[in-house]
Amino acid sequence: MDISRPDCPAPVQVAALYRFARLPHCADLRAPLQRLCLEEGIRGTLLLASEGINGTIAGSPEGISRVLDHIRALPDCADVDVKLSSASAMPFHRMKVRLKAEIVTMGQPDIDPAASAGTYVEPQDWNALIADPNTIVIDTRNDYEVAVGTFEGAIDPKTARFRDFPEWFRNERGRLLGSGTPPKVAMFCTGGIRCEKSTAFLKAEGVEDVYHLKGGILKYLETVPEEQSLWRGECFVFDQRVTIGHGLAQGTYTLCHACRRPVRADDIESPLYEPGVSCPACHHERSEGQRASYRERHRQELLAAEQGRAHVGMVNPRPDQDGH
Incomplete structure (x- = not known):
């Protein structure tokens, strides 16, 4: 399916959420949450850890509401922090519920x-x-x-x-x-x-x-x-909107799909910028062999888009570090 034509009415509702809560049996929560998201046509990423839940999801308002009701019913998650916004098209390619050691990685295990x-x-x-x-x-x-x-x-x-x-x-x-x-x-x-x-x-x-x-x-x-x-x-966000401004309006940046950093309009004019392959920030970080691989992946993505299907190698922006 072409994700530029989401299978839910536009605008798509986007829910950024997190909650620090004690979830010692978080592994048992994964499958029911994943199943509900798939049933409701929701896409995005949710992270589960013993310290809580974090992520960003998108879909129809009704589907988002049902998933949020499910999350609020989890232990100590009734007051989950949720910020709702909208997108003109589905900003995610797939749905993932992942188990993690931390819902946002700081590497300080004694902090609560x-x-x-x-x-x-x-x-x-x-x-x-x-x-x-x-x-x-x-x-x-x-x-x-x-x-x-x-x-x-x-x-x-x-x-x-x-x-x-x-x-x-x-x-x-x-x-x-x-x-x-x-x-x-x-x-x-x-x-x-x-x-x-x-x-x-x-x-x-x-x-x-x-x-x-x-x-x-x-x-x-x-x-x-x-x-x-x-x-x-502007404010960088962890989905394909890339950046937003006041009133949560769509920003002016695009995304480098090689390094997943934001790309300004003047970056696009740089000789180091190649769509799907490199940008001025990452060109020196990649070998010519890596760029050749990215170039082929980008070619396959464009071909899939022409045929109205999602390419299995398509990537989302950086894994959500902030849930938002």
Whole structure:
């Protein structure tokens, strides 16, 4: 089937969700959840771990509603964080429910965000917090996400992966917090899940005055009027919309299907850009043999699209690190 013509009415509903909850028997939850998603024509990725659930799914509003009802019935998941948006076409190729060690990978097994996360700040109160000179603002996302957009004055850790954040903070702690009265620390991420872990990590490191944006960037862009916004740029999302802006409107970036990084309009003009094969950010990271393989895959995808079918080798953007 051609995924540009989804098997549910347009616009497609997209649900980004997560919940830190104790699910020691998460393996038993996988098959029923996968089966329901398939029955309802839902596509996307859901991650299950002993610490909770995380993911982004898309489909008809009725199908999404049934899946969310199922998730809310799981242990301690009645208050699952859900952000709904829409897409003009199905943004995913298939449905996957995966078992993971963590629903967002930080590599700090002793942290319990369900018990010790920082203080939530509502989107309408966020501007006042981050404008306070006694507050430092940290973007907990990865470098390729920050490059697309961030809050005015935010610190960019320049991390390639979320699991690099603890080492970065430990190395930079003295510079960030100083030797006197420590500042307030405000952190944010796409949908909120990385902030819950990063604030729990800082509290485990002895930092008490820690805050995070409730609902993440997505909720801020949805609720704060653009003329009042301190957000600059667009927000990378983990599906084929690639980026979104204020009001959760479709952004201007496309995706490099070789490295799955966002691609700007001027990147497309670069001689290092080749659709499905390379972009300026990844050209030097791949061998000519790898690019030849990507080139053949892209040719097969175009052929499948002409024939009105999905190609088995088609890929989604990077596995969702934020659920959102």
